[in-house]
Amino acid sequence: MIRALAITWLLAAPALAQEAPDFIAKRAAGQLEAAQNALLLADRATDRVQALTKxxxxxxxxxxxxxxxxxxxxxxxxxxxxKFEAERERLAQLLGVLASIETSPGPLLLLHPSGPLGTARSGMIVSDVTPALQAEVATLRAELEELALMRALQQSAAQTLQDGLAGAQQARVTLSQAMSNRVDLPTRHLEDPQALSNLVNSVDTLRGFAAGIAEMRIAGAEAPLHIGEARGALPLPVAGTVLRRAGEADAAGIERPGLIVATEPRALVTTPWSATIRYRGPLLDYGNVMVLEPGDGYLLVLAGLEEVYGDTGDVLPAGSPVGLMGGNVPGAELFLTQAANGGGGAKSETLYIELRQGEEPVDPGIWFAFDG
Known part of the structure; x- marks a missing residue:
């Protein structure tokens, strides 16, 4: 029975995960510390906006x-x-066996009433079972230590989390200020600026707005490089999870020609390619919209931002910040609760990404590099 108990326990031991929680948490703490150092150095950077974006x-x-x-x-x-709850009875048996072995004198433990032959057989059984018991005890000890580590990890993360949330907020505010003060960007201008205002006031669909923008003539600084070179390799403008691809219906059965990406509250949105800002501001029921022209007759529409950066006509290098998502960043306590429950409430915002060539939408899935 003891041998069966030990073997069953060993078979139930979990395999090690590819990345242990404590390893991930330590790496995260290092990333947050590095971000804090970068924030302190950003004021002295040659390109302050780029440093703050990173x-x-x-x-x-x-x-x-x-x-x-x-x-x-x-x-x-x-x-x-x-597991400990389910194995409570078996654990009690194991501890009882270990206690009896530890308290019984060696000679009496091996003494058998049937005589020397029985004593020899009992000695062989004990010597056979002892390694399995030792292995089982080692497994139990390791799991108890792991349990203590998991609890300590969650408790010790509170201060790291508090510092990280505060630092991220400070970095966003500082970046917003730097963007409002930026005057070093090349610009392109509309030949008829009033036409844009008229279009905003008269249009009733995003498609119609994008088509109208595409027809407006623009002049000034040199246009961005050919975007065709980046086909299939563009990074998503925001860190998040793709909820729906082009043509996939939502819960209401509505199909859209763009991507819908779930993001964290106040996530930073950047341009994936050098581009000219053709429009920025509220539009229809899309919230704040950023329309970028990355060249070759393409328009990139980003809808759903709360805060937008830059001015119409600015020519932005790739990776430039164009705005922030909305929502409320959870405090440390709510953050910990969400994490413990699987992070279900973390990505509460959605960014709509549409790519158009001329008047027609194209599938952004063949342009952007993302998993899933």
């Missing part, structure tokens, strides 16, 4: 990694507790 993204990546580490820690802790 800092905000570093904070975003660090907080996402920290949430994942805490999520895995909570899942692992729950699994271990459920």
């Amino acid at each position: 800092t905000v993204k570093a904070y975003e990546h660090g907080l996402v990694a920290l949430r994942e580490g805490l999520r895995r820690a909570a899942i692992r802790e729950t699994a271990l507790r459920r």
Whole structure:
């Protein structure tokens, strides 16, 4: 019975995950510390906007990694507790056996009433079972230590999280100020600026607006490089999860020609390619919209932002910030709760991404590089 108990316990031991929660959390803490250092150095950077953009993204990546580490820690802790609860009776038997072995004198433990032959057989059984018991005890000890580590990880993350959330907010505010003060960008201008105002006031669909923008003549600084060179390799403008691709119907059965990406609150949105701002501001029921012209007759429409940067006619290098998503960043306590529950409420905002060539939409899925 003891041998069967030991073998069953060993077979139930979990395999190590590819990335342990404590490893992910430590890496996240390092990312957040690096982001804090970058924020302190941003004021002295040659290109302050670029430095702050990288800092905000570093904070975003660090907080996402920290949430994942805490999520895995909570899942692992729950699994271990459920296992201990389910194995309560068997654990009690194991501890009882270990206690009896430790308290019984060696000669008496091996003494058998049937005589020397029985004593020899009992000695062979004990010597055979002892390694399995030792292995089982080692497994139990390791899992108890892991349980303590998971709990300590969640408790110690509070201060790291608090500092990370505060730093990310400071970086966003500083970036917004830097963008409002920026005057070094080349510009292109509309030949008929009033036409844009008329279009905004008269249009009733995003398609009609994009078509009208495409027809407006623009002059000034040199146009961006050919976007065709980046086909299939463009980074998404925002860190997030693709909810729907082009042509996929939503819950109401509505199909759109663009991507819908779920993002964290206040996530930073950047241009994936050098582009001219053709329009920025509120439009219809899309919230704030940013229309970028990356060249070759293409227009990139980003809808759903809360805050937009830059002015119409600015020519932006690739990776430039164009705005922030809306929503409320959770406090440390809510962040920890969301992480423990699987992070279900984390990506509460959605960015709509549409790519058009002339008057026709094209599938952005063949232009952007993303998983899933």
